[in-house]
Amino acid sequence: MSTVDLTQDTFQAAIESDATLIIDFWAPWCGPCKQFAPTFEAAAAKNDDITFAKINTEDEQELASAMRIRSIPTIMVFRERVLLFQHSGALSESQLEELIAQVKAVDMAEVHAQIAAQQANPEA
Numbered sequence: 001m002s003t004v005d006l007t008q009d010t011f012q013a014a015i016e017s018d019a020t021l022i023i024d025f026w027a028p029w030c031g032p033c034k035q036f037a038p039t040f041e042a043a044a045a046k047n048d049d050i051t052f053a054k055i056n057t058e059d060e061q062e063l064a065s066a067m068r069i070r071s072i073p074t075i076m077v078f079r080e081r082v083l084l085f086q087h088s089g090a091l092s093e094s095q096l097e098e099l100i101a102q103v104k105a106v107d108m109a110e111v112h113a114q115i116a117a118q119q120a121n122p123e124a
Helices: 008-015 031-046 061-066 093-105 108-120
Strands: 020-026 050-056 074-079 082-088
Touching (some): 008 050, 008 061, 020 093, 082 108
Parallel strands (some): 020 050
Antiparallel strands (some): 020 074
């Protein structure tokens, strides 16, 4: 599967999906972003069960600001509407593969239970 481009108009629907979503926030002038792009594309090609998306922070400055992107590349991983991971800086191929394996292994029932418990008792 290739990557998809997200915009302010398509972002909300993408993160509200129950599917796993890995987003690369990047810019055309960013050297590390250019170096990371082939790694991200290769991971997308190997993982048909995950949506890999890119957000051009130059074109989507308002979205990048809303997501508090301060440096690029920044990677965010959502699964079942929950932000599981955020990292600024490029990842190596092995780091990205390990991240994908860890995300797939997360017990989302437990995550949702923890979120529900925190919302029920915000002072804990």
